[in-house]
Amino acid sequence: MSNRRINVVLAIIFLFGLATSAKLFFIQIVKNDFYKALAQGQTLYNLEEQIKNTRGEISFKGGEPLAINVEWPLVSISPNEVLDKERVANELSLVLNIDKNSISDKLKSGGIYFILKKQLNTEEVKKIKELDLWKNPECLHPYEPESGLFPGN
Numbered sequence: 001m002s003n004r005r006i007n008v009v010l011a012i013i014f015l016f017g018l019a020t021s022a023k024l025f026f027i028q029i030v031k032n033d034f035y036k037a038l039a040q041g042q043t044l045y046n047l048e049e050q051i052k053n054t055r056g057e058i059s060f061k062g063g064e065p066l067a068i069n070v071e072w073p074l075v076s077i078s079p080n081e082v083l084d085k086e087r088v089a090n091e092l093s094l095v096l097n098i099d100k101n102s103i104s105d106k107l108k109s110g111g112i113y114f115i116l117k118k119q120l121n122t123e124e125v126k127k128i129k130e131l132d133l134w135k136n137p138e139c140l141h142p143y144e145p146e147s148g149l150f151p152g153n
Contacts, residue, residue, distance in 0.1 A: 072119040
C-alpha cells in the first residue's frame with residue numbers, strides 16, 4: 001500500500017512538471033512574438049504616460065531660494081525605428097555638433113532608446129524643429145520641458 005501512495009504522488013508531481021513544461025513551451029516558443037511586442041511596448045518612451053518627477057527646491061529660512069530646479073531640453077532617438085541611418089546621422093551631427101560616427105554607432109547598435117544630447121540651447125532646439133526628421137517615423141524625440149510636449153504637438 002505504501003508503494004502505491006508513493007507512485008501516485010510521483011505521478012502527480014510528474015504530471016505537474018509536464019503541464020508546467022508545456023505551458024512554458026507555449027509561452028516561450030508559440031507566443032514568442034506576442035510577448036516580445038508586449039515587452040517592447042512597455043519599454044518604449046510613451047509621452048502620454050510620462051510621470052513628471054520634480055525635486056523640491058531648497059530655500060533659506062526666509063524663503064530665499066538656495067537651490068532651484070532647471071529643466072533643459074534634450075533630444076533622443078530610437079535606432080530600431082530609423083530607416084535612413086546615414087541621413088539622420090549626417091543631419092543631427094551638423095545640428096548638435098556631435099561626431100557623425102558617434103551617432104552612427106548608436107544607430108547601428110540596435111538599442112531601443114538613446115539620449116543624443118542633453119541641455120540643448122535655444123539655437124539647437126530651433127534647428128531641430130526645422131528638421132523634418134521628428135515629423136516622420138524616423139523617431140527623433142526632441143523634448144522641451146516648459147511645454148511637456150514634443151515640438152509641434
